[in-house]
Amino acid sequence: MILPVVAYGSPVLRKVGEDITPAYPGLEKLIADMWDTLYNSNGVGLAAPQINKPIRLFIVDTDQIVxxxxxxxKAKYPNEKAIKQVFINAQMLEETGKMWPYNEGCLSIPKVREDIQRNSNIRIKYLDEQFREHEAEFHGITARVIQHEYDHIEGKLFIDYLSPLKKRLLKKKLDDISRGKISTEYRMIFNK
Incomplete structure (x- = not known):
């Protein structure tokens, strides 16, 4: 089932997500619905807070980007491999490597894209959908998508990395989004 995406301005996007257990109600269906929602909105990542669930769960599929x-x-990222992965109760262990800019957007902040500086490498610990523990390193675009989604479960948004001047320049657009004065190809929930 395709779920509505929570728009900028909703308090759930600023909450630090809570860890979950295998007993979380309807978890398998929630994950399936998140995949449906992600693909319906042409995204590459989706975090539970974006569908109004303040929990530490996000999904990533970088196939379309790659x-x-x-x-x-291809020359810049010769070893980039696409991933399709569920991340539960993730904990960022390390962010290293060169800081580099990339033009990011967010399903919760439609039609706003900005160059954001992030580290090129990460090491993260997480559980998969069977609650098996993993510790893995990711690089390049994949690391960036994971960092963006990880920020969501920490109550952060990509616009938090912008300068105060850039944020002021975006204020009207952000206010319009929070009031529902925007049209998207996917369903959204607005905090009017």
Whole structure:
């Protein structure tokens, strides 16, 4: 089932998510619904707070980004491999490597894209959907998508990395989004 995406301005997007257990009600269906929602909105990642659940759960599928690489991207990220993964109760262990800009957007902040600086490498601990523990390293675009979604379960948004001036310039757009004065191809919940 396709779920509505929570828009900028909703308090759930600023909450630190709570850990969950295998007994979390309807978890398997929730994850399936998150995949449906992600693909319906043409996203590459979706965190539970974006569907109004303040829990430490997010999903990532970087296949579309990697498929769409042009020659310059392929040269820049020659070892980039797409992933499709569920992350439960994730904990960022390390962010290292060169800081680099990339133009990010967010399903909860539609039609706003900005260059955001992030580290190129991460090490993260998480549980998969069978609650098996993993510790893994990710690099490049994949690391960036994971960092973006991880921020959601920490109550952060990509616009938090912008300068005060840039935030002021975006204020009207952000206010319009929080009031529902925006049109999207996917369903949204607005905090009017």
């Amino acid at each position: 498929k769409d690489f042009d020659d310059e991207d």
